[in-house]
Amino acid sequence: MAHPSIVILTGAGISAESGLGTFRDEGGLWAQHRIEDVATPEAFARNPQLVVDFYNTRRAQAHDATPNAGHTALARLQAEYDGDVLLVTQNVDSLHEKAGSRDVVHMHGQLDSALCGACSHRWSAPLKMTVGEACPRCSEPTARPDIVWFGEMPYHMDRIEDALSKADIFAAIGTSGNVYPAAGFVQMASYVGARTVEMNLDPSETVALFEETRPGKASVTVPAWVEDILGQ
Structure with a gap:
């Protein structure tokens, strides 16, 4: 059977x-930011440094966490x-x-993955990403966290x-x-x-x-x- x-x-x-932390945690990382400022494509276009810094912090926390x-x-x-x-x-x-x-x-998506906004190539993200990082495949400076933001599929x-x-x-x-x-x-x-x-x-x-x-x-x-x- x-x-x-x-x-x-x-x-x-x-x-x-x-x-x-979760969205609902008081005093946590999410409580310090509006979703519209760090978790949408529009936020990344408007202020990529804020978004990259936010996910760098989340990535560091996840890196140190234990199952x-x-x-x-x-x-x-x-x-x-x-x-x-x-x-x-x-x-x-x-x-x-x-x-x-x-x-x-x-x-x-995953915090430990990076995504090219130009050619959709994925690679292992460094612990600390920088704005304008070049894609290792197409060389365009369009790297972003490989995270599904609000409004994306x-x-x-x-x-x-x-x-x-x-x-x-x-x-x-x-x-x-x-x-x-x-x-x-x-x-x-x-x-x-x-x-x-x-x-x-x-x-x-x-x-x-x-x-x-x-x-x-x-x-x-x-x-x-x-x-x-x-x-x-």
């Missing part, structure tokens, strides 16, 4: 326990589960990879939607449920009959759409859920 196909979506809540038990449990699930497990993240850190996860789908949507259309289990971990298209994934999974579970410190905006909820810290709820899956 085939093992159920699993799609997992992670959000800022799973990395918060590793010290990486927690939630990340480690998901890496274990990928390694030990006999069926398909697609791990999709809204996070731009690489904590899943640090924990040992493979083939992580970063729908909002998330990456890998075809692959994500295909996996959701075949999912038997869908889990959302540490997500707010108010950023689309990710907030609509539970509806897509439910439509094809997948079992759905939310693991969150606080209920998300879409909590009513899930069959099961497991409130609490990701470092506690995720390992317990993974044990349940592997024990079935």
